[in-house]
Amino acid sequence: MVDQYIFSGSLPENASTYVTREADAQLYEGLKAGKFCYVLNSRQSGKSSLRVRTMQRLREDSVKCAAVDLSAGGIQNVPPEQWYADLIDTLIDSFGLDLDFGDWWSENQLNTLVTRFRKFLEEVLLVEVQEDIVIFIDEIDSVLSLNFPTDDFFALIRACYNKRVDNPEYNRLTFCLLGVASPSNLIGDKQRTPFNIGQAISLKGFQLHEVKPLESGLGSKFSSPQAIMQKILHWTGGQPFLTQKLCQFLVEESEQENPSSVEQIVKSRIIESWESQDEPEHLRTIQARILRDEQRAGYLLELYQQVRLSEERSQVIADDTLEQSELQLSGLVVRQQGKLRIYNQIYYEIFDSSWIENQLKNLRPYSESFRFWVASGSTEDSWLMRGKALQEAEEWAKDKNLSYQDKQYLAASKEKEIQEEIAAQEKEAALSRERKDKEAAEARNQLLSEANKKAQGRISIGIVVLVLAILGAATVGISARKQLNETKEEVEAVQQLNKLAGELQNKTNSSSEKITFDSNEALRLSALSFNVNNHQLKQALVFATRSQAYQQLKMLKEAEQEIKRSQKVLAEADKKALDSIQGLQIQVLFHKSQGDLQVQNEHNQKAKEAYSTAFNILTNHPTETYFPKDNQLLTGENVELVHRSLIKLISQNNTELKLREQVEKSLTQHLYDQLEYFLKAKNWKSADRKTSQLMLNIAKRDEQGYLDYDNINNFSCPDLEKIDHLWVNADNRFGFSVQKEIWIKTGNRLGIKPEDWNSNDYKNYIQFAKAVGWYDEKGTGDNQARDNIGSYVSKDDELYKRIKDNSVGYRGSLPLGVLQVQFFSDNINNNIFNSYNNKFNGFGFLISNLSLRSVVFFSRIATCKV
Numbered sequence: 001m002v003d004q005y006i007f008s009g010s011l012p013e014n015a016s017t018y019v020t021r022e023a024d025a026q027l028y029e030g031l032k033a034g035k036f037c038y039v040l041n042s043r044q045s046g047k048s049s050l051r052v053r054t055m056q057r058l059r060e061d062s063v064k065c066a067a068v069d070l071s072a073g074g075i076q077n078v079p080p081e082q083w084y085a086d087l088i089d090t091l092i093d094s095f096g097l098d099l100d101f102g103d104w105w106s107e108n109q110l111n112t113l114v115t116r117f118r119k120f121l122e123e124v125l126l127v128e129v130q131e132d133i134v135i136f137i138d139e140i141d142s143v144l145s146l147n148f149p150t151d152d153f154f155a156l157i158r159a160c161y162n163k164r165v166d167n168p169e170y171n172r173l174t175f176c177l178l179g180v181a182s183p184s185n186l187i188g189d190k191q192r193t194p195f196n197i198g199q200a201i202s203l204k205g206f207q208l209h210e211v212k213p214l215e216s217g218l219g220s221k222f223s224s225p226q227a228i229m230q231k232i233l234h235w236t237g238g239q240p241f242l243t244q245k246l247c248q249f250l251v252e253e254s255e256q257e258n259p260s261s262v263e264q265i266v267k268s269r270i271i272e273s274w275e276s277q278d279e280p281e282h283l284r285t286i287q288a289r290i291l292r293d294e295q296r297a298g299y300l301l302e303l304y305q306q307v308r309l310s311e312e313r314s315q316v317i318a319d320d321t322l323e324q325s326e327l328q329l330s331g332l333v334v335r336q337q338g339k340l341r342i343y344n345q346i347y348y349e350i351f352d353s354s355w356i357e358n359q360l361k362n363l364r365p366y367s368e369s370f371r372f373w374v375a376s377g378s379t380e381d382s383w384l385m386r387g388k389a390l391q392e393a394e395e396w397a398k399d400k401n402l403s404y405q406d407k408q409y410l411a412a413s414k415e416k417e418i419q420e421e422i423a424a425q426e427k428e429a430a431l432s433r434e435r436k437d438k439e440a441a442e443a444r445n446q447l448l449s450e451a452n453k454k455a456q457g458r459i460s461i462g463i464v465v466l467v468l469a470i471l472g473a474a475t476v477g478i479s480a481r482k483q484l485n486e487t488k489e490e491v492e493a494v495q496q497l498n499k500l501a502g503e504l505q506n507k508t509n510s511s512s513e514k515i516t517f518d519s520n521e522a523l524r525l526s527a528l529s530f531n532v533n534n535h536q537l538k539q540a541l542v543f544a545t546r547s548q549a550y551q552q553l554k555m556l557k558e559a560e561q562e563i564k565r566s567q568k569v570l571a572e573a574d575k576k577a578l579d580s581i582q583g584l585q586i587q588v589l590f591h592k593s594q595g596d597l598q599v600q601n602e603h604n605q606k607a608k609e610a611y612s613t614a615f616n617i618l619t620n621h622p623t624e625t626y627f628p629k630d631n632q633l634l635t636g637e638n639v640e641l642v643h644r645s646l647i648k649l650i651s652q653n654n655t656e657l658k659l660r661e662q663v664e665k666s667l668t669q670h671l672y673d674q675l676e677y678f679l680k681a682k683n684w685k686s687a688d689r690k691t692s693q694l695m696l697n698i699a700k701r702d703e704q705g706y707l708d709y710d711n712i713n714n715f716s717c718p719d720l721e722k723i724d725h726l727w728v729n730a731d732n733r734f735g736f737s738v739q740k741e742i743w744i745k746t747g748n749r750l751g752i753k754p755e756d757w758n759s760n761d762y763k764n765y766i767q768f769a770k771a772v773g774w775y776d777e778k779g780t781g782d783n784q785a786r787d788n789i790g791s792y793v794s795k796d797d798e799l800y801k802r803i804k805d806n807s808v809g810y811r812g813s814l815p816l817g818v819l820q821v822q823f824f825s826d827n828i829n830n831n832i833f834n835s836y837n838n839k840f841n842g843f844g845f846l847i848s849n850l851s852l853r854s855v856v857f858f859s860r861i862a863t864c865k866v
Helices: 022-032 047-060 080-095 101-107 113-128 140-145 151-162 168-172 212-219 225-236 240-254 262-271 283-291 294-309 322-330 345-350 353-363 367-375 387-397 404-453 456-510 519-531 535-552 556-572 581-600 604-620 636-649 654-680 684-698 709-713 717-730 736-745 759-772 798-805 826-839 844-863
Strands: 037-040 064-069 133-138 173-179 333-336 339-342
Touching: 022 037, 022 047, 022 173, 037 047, 047 064, 047 133, 047 173, 064 080, 080 101, 080 113, 101 113, 113 151, 113 168, 113 173, 140 173, 151 173, 168 173, 212 225, 212 240, 225 240, 225 262, 225 345, 240 262, 262 345, 283 294, 283 322, 283 353, 294 322, 294 339, 294 353, 294 367, 322 333, 322 339, 353 367, 367 404, 387 404, 404 456, 404 519, 456 519, 456 535, 519 535, 535 556, 535 581, 556 581, 581 604, 581 636, 604 636, 604 654, 636 654, 654 684, 654 717, 684 717, 684 798, 709 844, 717 736, 717 844, 736 759, 736 844, 759 844
Parallel strands: 037 173, 064 133, 133 173
Antiparallel strands: 333 339
16 A cells, blocks of 8 residues: 655655666666676666665675765765765774774774775675675765865775685675766776676666556556556656656545646646746756756757757667766656657656757857857857857856856957958058058149149249158058057967967866966956057067966976067057056066066076066055956956965065065955955855955965964954954854854853863754754755764855855855864874764764864854954
């Protein structure tokens, strides 16, 4: 008997509405045979329910099983050491191993993290557990949001399979990976991936012969439950979430006096106003998956459009391209008989042609021409924009986070438009010269004719007039030619810069080296150079920018040549141009580039002179060089780098102590200015991060990158008050004083040391974290909490997104960044971790992550009476 249809979260082991599919037998038999299996499919397709049911069957066969949820709050947004520690700790609890984790972890400190995990599997797990073992790793796609590479983790899973030859004990251990990702997304190295040794389990929609458990719940409500199920499957295509949901709707409708038909229910309760009715979220999840990456969304939408257009003829052949994999992982399309098809009729009705067109318009107004231009290998000029279309595209692109190809397309369009303008000007100039030559010849003949008629005494005057007329015509022609030549030079200079930006992009993609000047900055300055009216200033900007690009590419000889070119044209510019806003900013960028080059050449004294000149310009012209202006050449980062670069080079002797203090004071004020600017703009993410930078700067801990215990306890009270005042003024939901108020209201103590914490303090901290939105008891996204730990916000940007989407809630959420800056030294950390592992059964890592930082920080806030 069906108690209730469950369509949110995993179905429990004994759920009466569980539908057994072909995948159930494949996964169970594969794991029972010791095969490595993976289930990679879209959200809400029944992966977790399949895992729960398979674990139940395996346990009945005396197979020891454990499930690790990689999306859990305790193992997201953490350093790699803590990630592996939590992973091992979860397995210890799941298998009930008798192991003192703290001691074992300390004994293996000299090993790499992957080696520790391998030793745990081989020397602990396979020794303590004598039965066959299956480890289910769920939400495997969560590794994509980690801030460290996980290729070694997947390589270890593969190694466990390969070790079976040398160590038969490994035959008892197998893995099952589940998530929403394609194998190529998770690990690119084909030689290390576990996905080419395992068995892929395909999750198909419910078939009519499989849905008897669902029919039983309709039997008491309808005379022909099988006919009803056929209609349901017609609309859902057997998609598990939608099928269970529609069954529940029909049961509810059957209680009405005049129940609606299946079609009426689908249209009224699912399709119409679908975004507002989509609870629990399902359709919006599909939409978000397709649109989540602005750089790829256009391709996915266009691929989906092709699937819709060829639905009847099935012309889209399924392959393993990244775009097709992404579209299938969204759940919108499925692979059937080697072709891509839309999963079901509900999706077909909701995600229709109008939806596609609207999303493409929102992505970019030049979608079609851009696609064809890219398809041509970025060589077909006929697809570039001009005139009004280009102006509208540039206006649209102002606040967008564009891909490199988009920026390249806009730059190429602008460049082509200028070239055509130059060609038109040259043509007009040629016609103008012809007219002027003709007019000059006519004037000359007329003057000569008149001169012959005049008296001999006035012949000399006529000659002078003639010469002046000829010279006048010649001057006009020379001026026009000069202007055209200058424009040509400017376009050639920008073309070379754009080419360098491309090389820089390739280096960024292929190198793990930290990039201080990237292709985006090169293209930004390239585009802004068109707004500089003075020829010498424009060239100086482009040459200095090219020097920066060459420096990043380690081509120092070419970088030196560009600096000399920039210096030469600046010397040719008149004083009025140099003293203009653009002139002053370009000089700062030039001297910064010059200083960067001298540092790479190890000429520190010359570098210091260059940075000092840039700093003096900034100091003497604060209004002209203040960073938040429209089409600003100087960014806040540029100004900040000038200060930081100069501070590094200033010696610690007494003769330069005054200069160092001046630069440090100026940098602090600049960071305050940036913070105030971001707060006024409601850019919470940038403001939060700038707060962290500012506090490190005030505490003189920029180089270390963290605040230790003493730094916090001695932090400047006036600065804490000032920062708090800026946050509260920007939005009275935020600020240290608001957080302190919530801290106290939720029962947390002030003035205690971290080592004095107890379990009640931890519980009170959780209440505080819930109140300010740092902690989610139910998990985030589609992930439900699977224990009483809950989860911290799982992604770096998740909190900022939530704040933006909800303008009223999240009181006290920010600033958060300062609490993410680690202020405990390594020794203190180890002591705290050990003590908390003992107190809280291995959760010391989780507890110390944010809560212990909050203890010390809010005690200082209270001391300063903020």
